[in-house]
Amino acid sequence: MAALPGEDMIVNVPNGFVERSISHNSKKGQVRTDLTEGEYPPLDKGYAWVIMAASSVNLLLASGGPNAFGVFQAYYLKVLFVDEPAEKIAWISTMTVTCSFSGGLLAGPLVKIFGMRNASLIGTIIATAGLILASFSTQIWQLVLTQGVIYGLGSSLIMNISLSAPALWFDKYKGFAIGVVASGGSSGALILVPIVTKTVSALNIQWSFRVLAILYFVFTGVSGYLLKPRKELVTDKKLVDFSSLKDPAAVMIYLVGMLLRVGFNVIVLYFPASLIDIGKSPTTSTNLIMVYSVFSSISRIVCGHYAKRLGAVNILIVFHAITGIIFLSMWYSSHRFSVYLAFYIMFGIFGVPFFSLGLLIVADYYPDEKVRQINGMSYLAMGMSILVSLPTTGVIFQKVGKRVDYSSIIILGAAAYFASLVPLILLKRFLKQYNTNFKVKD
The missing domain is CATH 1.20.1250.20 (MFS general substrate transporter like domains)
Structure with a gap:
């Protein structure tokens, strides 16, 4: 069926893509199915x-x-x-x-x-x-x-x-x-x-x-x-494709996200309150959220830029290890505002790059038609982690910490980041192996 002048026609081609044939780039009424990369x-x-x-x-x-x-x-x-x-x-x-x-x-x-x-x-x-x-x-x-x-x-x-x-x-x-x-x-x-x-x-x-x-x-x-x-x-x-649950690399990405959210939620929910408990005003607590956000944004951009040179998984392994360490050596071990401030800034730098690097790993290794589904599954896994960990963390803080002692949930946050190192190390191994779900490298 021919396209009208100036209109596009969608045609199925055997290379796995639906390619768009531009009629005004060909003879009138002729459908082209041989578009090359340069014509996009x-x-x-x-x-x-x-x-x-x-x-x-x-x-x-x-x-x-x-x-x-x-x-x-x-x-x-x-x-x-x-x-x-x-x-x-x-x-x-x-x-x-x-x-x-x-x-x-x-x-x-x-x-x-x-x-x-x-x-x-x-x-x-x-x-x-x-x-x-x-x-x-x-x-x-x-x-x-x-x-x-x-x-x-x-x-x-x-x-x-x-x-x-x-x-x-x-x-x-x-x-x-x-x-x-x-x-x-x-x-x-x-x-x-x-x-x-x-x-x-x-x-x-x-x-x-x-x-x-x-x-x-x-x-x-x-x-x-x-x-x-x-x-x-x-x-x-399939409207929803769960086949990626059979892919070990994808499963490791999902596990990293789930564990990350446990530790990340501890900071989001309780660190501002801990600042108030050491004598700082709610205004100071709110202002420090802005400071954290600045460093978090910079970290995501910089890590994305250097991921190809240093390796996205390598960055995450080092950064998650550092994050677990600063949970225990700074937030857990001190009640000084200067240490808390340094911790919050460092967490903004080291604790968040998975939100950009996880996406980059998926985009680098999986074909375009799988990216959205795997990202969706990754965020579904994080959502389920949030649904379980938020109430659980609240119960731990209420029952163990008596709403005044943050030690138990700080340990929980550190443990979550340390635990994420296991799927990250396995992910590094699986990315090196042949995987039928990966995109074909030129």
Whole structure:
């Protein structure tokens, strides 16, 4: 069937890709099936940088949003639900973070049905609806559903698509591009935390949700519209593909992410509170989150840039070992503010690069059509880890630490990072072996 002048025609070709035949580059009415790599948009230049920028903005809102919800959490504890048990209130943030990670597995089926751009815009609509509905919520269960499940699922779609898109457009600068995009979550805290804090105090929590909804809709809407694949890929006939669970390299990536989240959650949930317990004000605690976010963003970008030279897995092995050590030698062993500050900065440097390097490992070793599914499974694994570890850590802090002693959860955080060294070392071995799921190297 011929394409109309100026239109594209999709044709299946035997090399595993769906290639797009441009009719105005051939004779009128003639369908070309012999497109070469050079006839696609170029890698590492031109529209590739638009993809990086759009994906970064998406991550700033989709991944940075849950970071800003710490302000909401404080409001729930101190004002809105002051007579409710803390563990009950915690389900709001637990479901927000869990769904933000776990729901990404749905991105593959939606991209298959609607395309990358439309799937991202669907995420925008769902997440915005969740925020608007949250602004009318007055009960914990309502916020668990709106802010937690609905907003979280919408954000997860945007996160998965935006984290996978740069791998399709970059080669030489792939590490740098993925690092920049992955840093969006940390950078988002620098922007969204002050906005949420100001709107909650100047207006009210209802309007804070609505302002956030407007920002979310505008910025992820525009960025989502700019997203598109460099070339269309044949997707698996299965809506959700669990075959990667038979791939030892992929399983090791999932295990690293699960263990990392246990240690990472200890910092996110309890380190700011530990600062208050050594005599610092809540304002100081909030300001240090900004400092941590700056170093976290820089670390993700720099590690992505040097991953090809030093090896992504090698960087992670060294950094996770250092992170476990500083948990015990700094946070566990001291109550001085200067040591806490140094620890927080060092954690921002050494404790977070997996969020960019894990994506880079997947993009480097797996073909484009598998990247989104494996990233989705990786984030599903982290989501399940969050769902289990957040309440468990809270119980340990409540029962063992009596809500004043952080020693037990500090040890838990250190143990999680040390334990992640085992799958990392195995991953390094598996990446060197022949794997039918890996992309064919030229």
